[in-house]
Amino acid sequence: MFTLKRFASTAALLAAMGAAAWGGYEITRPPYAGTTGITYGAAFAPVRQTEVDFHIWYPAQPGGRAVTVGGNGVFYGTPAGRDAPHAAGKHPMVVISHGAGGNAGQFGWIASALAEAGFVVVLPNHPGTTTGNASAEAAVRVWERPEDVSAVLDEITDHPDAFPYIDTSRIASLGFSAGGYTAMALSGARVNPDLLQRFCDETDHGMSDCAFLAHFGIDLHSMDLSPAAQDLTDPRIKTAVIVDPGIVETMTAESLKQIETPMLVINLGAEETVPLGVYAKEAAALIPQARYLAVPDAVHFSFLAQCKPKGAAILANEGELDPLCDDAGGRSRADIHQQLTQIIIANLQAML
Secondary structure, three states: OOOOOOOHHHHHHHHHHHOOOOOOOOOEEEEEEOOOOEEEEEEEEOOOEEEEEEEEEEEEEEOOOEEEOOOOOOOOOOOEEEEEEEEOOOOOEEEEEOOOOOOOOHHHHHHHHHHHOOOOOEOOOOEEEEEEEEEHHHHHHHHHHHHHHHHHHHHHOOHHHHHEEEEHHHEEEEOOOOOHHHHHOOOOEEEEEEHOOOHHHHHHHHOOHHHHHHHHOHHHHHHOOHHHHHOOOOOOOOEEEEOEEEEEEEHHHHHOOOOOEEEEEEEOOOOHOOOOOOOOOHHHOOOOOOOEEEEEEHHHHHHHOOOOOHHHHHHHHHHHHHOOOOOOOOOHHHHHOOOOEEEEEEHHHHOO
């Protein structure tokens, strides 16, 4: 549910080391020779009374300023051409929601691949649950994240002249961990607030979320979680890909049965190894147009960017408890990313 929550403290360490910023540090080089462009935007989110910034990856022609997005001492970044010329035509859009404590720059590996395949990719940074701007209390207010996405979609659809390269009639969502919940909520999944309040009463669901909340003194029973029950459906989302969705156990069966959005639900790892907190097979079975898939020899953190050789040691020295750089051991993260890329692109091409 609240995975990636300690990235904020790790980011501070890396900043002190002179490492790249987590939100999209750029190393300027000569003009970019590839065909993946990136630019940035912001949208006012009424639920927060502040702006949500976002990255936009898009099919491009060679050009623009060569930059590296999202890299730092732990993770590799992804090259792109900042403000490169757009490829001709209008392209379907995929909006990606990161996990709690993560950031838009972390997903350049899949965003760049989607852009090369002909999609425009929009990645909001969710205030309160983004690297360097995260808190345990904000992570519990899960209902704010879908409204971030809708605010970004409002910005894009209300200003077509600013985004002439986006086909806003073809929009998909892709979410990981807390972002998986976000993408499901945008398609109609609703949370039972009572189940959310009892989330940490009897089990840790095989993850470190409840220990994290306890460390920061968060008592779910003392919070008003009733807003989690609201319908946050955004009808502009035509299809979705969900990866290891957080708090999936708290979603109501009634809401899942009413979801009309075609959906691919993915768990990372063999079914018997997936933590209960994100195990989504039973939820997927309730969604009329959902297909479920387990990706073997992977773990929850395999969806993050590839780690550098010293990445695990840096995280250990900083006190990170979750093995963010570890995979199941049978194959590299690069191989896992390649398989996920093929699965996700093939699904979105078929749906959009």
